[in-house]
Amino acid sequence: MNKSLGFKGEQLAADFLTRRGFEILERNFRFDRGEIDIIARKEKLISFCEVKTRTSNAYGSGEEAVNLRKQRQISKVAEGYIGDRELDDFDFRFDVIVVEVRRSSTKIRMIENAF
Secondary structure (H helix, E strand, O other), X not given: OOHHHHHHHHHXXXXXXXHXXXXXXXXXXXXXXXXXXXXXXXXXXXXEEEEEEEOOOOOOOOHHHOOHHHHXXXXXXXXXXXXXXXXXXXXXXXEEEEEEEOOOXXXXXXXXXXX
């Protein structure tokens, strides 16, 4: 996937979250050797979001791309984020946002508590 498609997908995902009442706290947050695409907050919930943008399912679906290794990496980055901030009063979850960009339409799905 090219970077411009990935950036477009992340922007669409951020807009999607904002429309649902989330505040975007971070984009492309890096810690150690990992990254979380979007960290968003809604009331007392912080969502660590992995965004997968696809133009087809030829290489698998977006959610399939978030395998166990990727989940562990995201979890480590989330621990780093939480450790750097005082977030005792928050709940956390890991979400996957799949952006499917087709010629005639774009669909966005959010899998809450994906792992």
